[in-house]
Amino acid sequence: MSLLDAVLPSEPTKKMTMDEPVESLLSTTASKLVGKPINRVDGSLKVSGQATYSAEFYIEGQVYGVLVGATIAKGKVKHIDSRAVEALPGIIKVVTDPKHFLRNAQQGGEKKAPTQGVAEIFYHGQPIAAVIAETFEAATEGAKALKVTYQDETEDAVIDFDSALTDAHPVDEKKGSDKNHKQGNPEQGLKESEVSFDQIYHTPSQSNSPMEPHATLAYWEDEKLVLYTANQMLSSCKQQVADALNLDPNNVQLIARYVGGGFGSKLGIAPESIAAAISAKELKRPVLIVMTRPQVMETTIRRSDTRQRIGIGCDKEGVINTFIHNTITSNLPGESFFEPTALSTHYLYRGENRQVDYQMVDVNKVLSGSMRAPGEAVGMIAVECAMDELAIQLDMDPIELRRRNEPEQDPSQEIPFSTRQLIACMEKGAEQFGWEKRNKMPAKCLEGDWWLGIGMAASARGNKLKLSEARATLQIDGSKTLGVKAIIETDMTDIGTGSYTVFSQIAADLLGLPVDHIEMKLGDTSLPPAVGSGGSMGAASSGSSIYLACQQLREMLADKVGLHSDTIQLNNGQISKIGEQEATVTETIIESGKNVATELVEKLAEKTSVAIPDSVLDLLPEEQKAKQNRYDFSRHKNYSLADIIAQYDDQKLSAKGEIKPGKNEKTHRQSSFGANFAEVAVHRVTGEIRVKRMTGVFAAGRILNHKTATSQCYGGMVFGIGSALMEEVIHDKHDGRLCNHDLSEYHIPVNADVPQLDVILLEEDDRYTNPMHIKGIGETAISGAAAAIANAIYNAVGIRVRDFPITLDKLIDQLPD
Structure with a gap:
């Protein structure tokens, strides 16, 4: 890594803390797609069965698990007799882990694991074991046949509110x-x-009663745990999983590209997730556990x-x-x-x-x-x-x-x-x-x-409003009518509320592209972290981070073609100029600083023999003047966005956005x-x-x-x-x-x-x-x-x-x- 690479950020980030009232670029964009009642961009996938939910993924060697719940309201597990069950056809193993299995689900936004330890029973239905089999049917029969002996203290339970x-x-x-x-x-x-x-x-x-039951498909890639899971808040759920299993969060990946409703029940991880992860580790095979409807109602939340x-x-x-x-x-x-x-x-x-x-x-x-x-x-x-x-x-x-x-x-x-x-x-x-x-x-x-x-x-x-991040990338794509597309990335989820659609509208407006030129990537913790879906704050938080990432791209493009950020207009794949701007005091100071930077960069390059990156050269006054000569916006002239993007390394341009709550709240x-x-x-x-x-x-x-x-x-x-x-x-x-x-x-x-x-x-x-x-x-x-x-x-x-x-x-x- 060169000295310049260490000093300069590789991915420009637009950050905003809501400390004061702000104006919105959405009031000035040309296309005005935001607000329009467009159809869901993922609608055709869902009605045709092509939107894959957690329980619908299959990985080679996959086996199936069914949770076993307690049949008392209070007490202790004395003994689980798995011998008869493991002798049944198709049964692989009865998995128990009294210390690490989840007693109950977790609340939304928490970073720590929910309460663990299932040797002691606190409610009827509390998961205490998982039966793993080659088929779901065999696992179901095994779960029904499992014999559990309890120290029953139900008479001391408090049930009537x-x-x-x-x-x-x-x-x-x-x-x-x-x-x-x-x-x-x-x-x-x-x-x-x-x-x-x-x-x-x-x-x-x-009961929340979402249409999709809680489900997790778990598998391990060496020390890394991957979960296809039905969760609303992936970023915090990732932390919960890591804490429950004592893992480095970098070795945990949660994927939930489509979630079939949650209404709060999937804000935090639920017992099936850790049971599937532990079972997959023990068996060295992918394990899918899908809760039945009664289990969803008995063991998640109310x-x-x-x-x-x-x-x-x-x-x-x-x-x-x-x-x-x-x-x-x-x-x-x-x-x-x-x-x-x-x-x-x-x-x-x-x-x-x-x-x-x-x-x-x-x-x-x-x-x-x-x-x-x-x-x-x-x-x-x-x-x-x-x-x-x-x-x-x-x-x-x-x-x-x-x-x-x-x-x-x-x-x-x-x-x-x-x-x-x-x-x-x-x-x-x-x-x-x-x-x-x-x-x-x-x-x-x-x-x-x-x-x-x-x-x-x-x-x-x-x-x-909650802390959220997103990445926006403009890149050349010959399959698109305008020759360019935008890729938006954040681990925000879509639980049926229309995240894919409204976020596409935001990006399309700010980047001047049709909605079908926006590729939305959601629901994967390998992407920038977002607050997730819940509390009626997902669209505002994640949407704002997408907005800011797109705003950063607009500013970078404006700088590329010699415009001020508030005089650039993006519409239908074209860049044009709107209005005039007089330099503020801040911009005058920045311009003066660039003159000093020119001399500093030249001396640094001379002494270290390091090639100056284009991103640095673009900041220098001489380059700015060259841009203004290269792009003439007089007489309402437009330039193709695709042509501009083609000039960047790898023919793409990326930026991130980050929103934080501030004094306004x-x-x-x-x-x-x-x-x-x-x-x-x-x-x-x-x-x-x-x-x-x-x-x-x-x-x-x-x-x-x-x-x-x-x-x-x-x-x-x-x-x-x-x-x-x-x-x-x-x-x-x-x-x-x-x-x-x-x-x-x-x-x-x-x-x-x-x-x-x-x-x-x-x-x-x-x-x-x-x-x-x-x-x-x-x-x-x-x-x-x-x-x-x-x-x-x-x-x-x-x-x-x-x-x-x-x-x-x-x-x-x-x-x-």
Whole structure:
């Protein structure tokens, strides 16, 4: 390596920390592909079966594994008798590793391994062994036949959440995603308010239930472990795998080019991943372990059940002075995750007296963790139903109550909002939905045998940005119409949300190429690390790193042809000049420095006899002048991007981008906002509930793709239907067994349950979020959707249910005549 190679970076990197509001290049690009509702670039691969998921890869010599779960809720493994199983046809080995097997899955973003050690049992279904066979069928039979002897302590297990509430203990705030908060005197404020409301709401455990089950294909290349696996956050999952097996992270590679949904269940590694890795090491053969649907529900994660107290105090005009949101959640003993139900409560409505308090109950049930919109999805059920109840108590329109309590700034932190369009969303939704036709009094609209009712709820979901990196490369490609293509690389995943598509749109706009000239490489930890898919921050974080990598390429190209970075225009494979720029003070200083650098480089070359790289020569003033003479942009002249790229070594040009969160997240409250409206019908005899129509209006910054964003909102609203009316994980209170551990018994909405959904996306520009001005949207649509349905049910029949889901048995004995 030469001295110059050691000093000069081989790959230029554009870095940005969000410490101040920034303008966006997406406002000035020529093509304006960002925002357009283009079809998914990977859609044809998926519908034709050509998109390969983790369980569909095959490596020569591959064998199959099936996990064996504990059949007690608490106790110890005394003995595993593998002799009879290993004598069965096709069985290779029963693999056990009481020390290293994972007791449960890991939370998203963690760098350390999840809890390991399976000799002690903490919940029914906890994986304790893996049966490996030549075929999946043989492994399945072997797993069923394996005999395990336990020291059964199930009678000491804590399974019933409600009965254990008296044993609730403080949470570990340092490891949570929300914190306890108190300002003013909430209890006294509630007591002294002219109008007060104080009620308890219960939400049950729920299952993420992604379409693709958890799966891992593991194999070793000497000391290197390669996993084809279904994970949402590959960069942190790689660290978890390395920690679990005491490996150098450089010897671990995770690949997940397509992930069939996750909804939070695949944020961290799950037990099958380490079991497959250990088995592959022992057998010296590739091992594929795919969880069954019951195993996915029994051994990955669940959304915690919650008990939420909402206390609101206000004056007779409905102006809130006190807001209390206290929550008890549950998790396995020793685990720190707690459902952050009050994330949006901190800033949603006004009130000088405020309290958020979290407690947790230790239970012997599958790990609780992040499920889509962790916190707001169930927290806003309680908050928004409480607001509806308060509006009725005040004899006030629910929208008017929210309008009167619109805060001028975040009332908890006393910082301004970067943008806030909650009122605009409610007003637009009310107009679209026909809110003015709503019967103010419940049980006043009967059509045939069906009571009809209308309800609404606000939506909010905090916006986040995380460290992410990406690489962008422009290279010659004769197969493309314009003779050049862009390759974008990051280990960010696509879990069905449209990452391949929206990232292609970003790169296409910034580099002036059609979308079919963009090659997107995702889902491989050999690529630059990204935060991954989760928390509605993947598009913003990874998208920003792609944006910055492309911006760096633009600046390098501008320098190559003698333009300023803000006067270069890339469009349809052509480089042209737009506008004029006067040199700033900084640029004048840089130019002076280049004159000094010229002399220094010449002396260095003379003394060391080292050839000066073109990348260095390009920085020198003489070279800049030569470029300006070589490229004449007068009279609107264009130059072919392919011709420019052909002049570089290897006929390609690469750069990286890196985004980091900064001061903006502390100086301004960033959040997406929205409003959900629902109409329901309740059968006057049976209490059957049908959702007739829903409208959602959301403001989430710049929209990258109106079709994929609308689809995300559809999904969120459907999630709300499930949360309101049917989803509930049921554990047997005697032995901890999960009773409804498949999709025939754990009910989620199907086509027949989902009515016409109407989604409206309000235009918004938020310069504080990231260089693209975007925000998360999918989880915003979930937040408040279930509450809108619950409020509509009250409007239909006058029955207020605070124990979710709302099923007909909770209505039937109270239905109006």
